Amino acid sequence: MTIVTLHQNLVKAAFAALLVLLPARLMAADAALADKLSDGDKQCLGCHGFDGLKKELPGAKVLSLHVQGDGFAKSVHGAIGCASCHADVDLKTHSQKPKTIASSREYSVAMTKVCSGCHAEALKQNETSVHATLLASGNPSAPICTDCHGSHAVTPKTAYDTCVGCHLAAMDAHQKWLPNAGLHLEVVSCAACHAPAAQRMVDLRLYDGAAKKWVTEKEGKPEFEKMARAADTDGDGLDAMELRKLIGQMNRDEAAQPKNLRGRIELRTGGEAHQLSGKSKAIKDCAICHRQGAEPFQNVAISIFSADGKPVRYKAQKEVLGSVLSVDSLREFYAVGGTRNVLLDILLVLAVLGGLAVPIGHQVLKIIVKGELERAARQDKAAKRQDQP
Structure with a gap:
């Protein structure tokens, strides 16, 4: 047995042990979470549940491979499981055949094709949007599905x-x-x-x-x-x-x-x-x-x-x-x-009429009182003339 073969066997054994032991660790840590996940998802989180799990990319870049188990279990995708979006992953060869990824951006853009499997209508409506236009033009900051909706902890948002x-x-x-x-x-x-x-x-x-x-x-x-x-x-x-x-x-x-x-x-x-x-x-x-x-x-x-x-x-x-x-x-x-609203309209009309009634009523009353005073003055003046010899 060569050293290379021995190393490969050790890697396989370690990976198999993780698949067996870590789901149990996950269950012990959060029984409620374990009830929401399938056995296959527990196996995935056995490795991807570790906060420090990452993949080195060209240019000294790093892609985080960590998936928060609690967030995924509570997400809208928790019910369909990991394999629904990652159907290309074979657990038997997953650790021995790592994917070649040029950049995290390239990987995220490629994964939008997976979204169309369930969300075809949404992707169709997005085709003519300003976001899709920016993406097609090669704009590196153009938003894609995961930028707005997240990836593993997908929840409804306003x-x-x-x-x-x-x-x-x-x-x-x-x-x-x-x-x-x-x-x-x-x-x-x-x-x-x-x-x-x-x-x-x-x-x-x-x-x-x-x-x-x-x-x-x-x-x-x-x-x-x-x-x-x-x-x-x-x-x-x-x-x-x-x-x-x-x-x-x-x-x-x-x-x-x-x-x-x-x-x-x-x-x-x-x-x-x-x-x-x-x-x-x-x-x-x-x-x-x-x-x-x-x-x-x-x-x-x-x-x-x-x-x-x-x-x-x-x-x-x-x-x-x-x-x-x-x-x-x-x-x-x-x-x-x-x-x-009819009631509000009526109240508004009454308020307007009430507001107008005060100054108008005041002016009318002023005219009436003035007229009465002038009439009384004329009568008084006429009476004085009659009293004169």
Whole structure:
């Protein structure tokens, strides 16, 4: 037996020992995590769970091979496992046949082809986006799938949180031309303006004002959709009365602070967020939203976050935005010109009339009093003349 053969056998034996022993170590460290992972995934994390695992690349560069097991188990990809994206890996030969990787960037770009296996529609929508155009031009900073969504710890994110990861100056840039820029960035998703070809909607999301966060369903106890279906007696989307009933049920715990709805302008589907255009083509016309009958207000949904962070939506009738019955639950959502609330319109008219009544009434009363005083003076003067001899 040659020294080379002996070395190879020792490597194989060590690798086999890792595959057997380290999953057990993983299970001992976190039993709850082990329950969420398949045996194959535990084998992978037996090595890739080590923080210092890395691969040396040309030019003294390094590619981290570490995968945080807890993050992967909780990710949206945790259920499909390692092999779904790394089908080319054979555990029997994995340690003896390492891949040749020129750079971490080249490897990440190549892995986007794997994403298309499940997310073909999203990749198709991304083809004409400003991000894809930059990538095709060879821009080394052009964002790819993993730059926005992560790789192993993939979790649902709000578009704003994702965008500002790179566009740190977004607030300052918008404040230069957009009135109430902070409020707009809070209630309008980035893609609602930067993906002009997409379809927009109003997402009325349940919010806990006391905790200052969006309401999330308890893990293993999803109730929102069931309650919404029960409230929607005709199955045609929640009307104002049904919405009021649903919010009442969501607030049935009298000891807790009441939860209400906060409206956001979102895209109808998450995939449409990939249709990003250059900033010169972004929507800047206020009338797209701030006018009666505007497109976003024709499609309305009530939503809540599921335990894993995904939005769960249920259709509502567009009339809920302007109903008197919705005033209490929609206190924090009113778009000037876009939403019309009859009660608010009546109150506005009364306020205007009341404001006008004071100065007008004062002037009328002043004229009347002046006339009466002048008439009394004339009568007094006439009486004095009659008394004279």
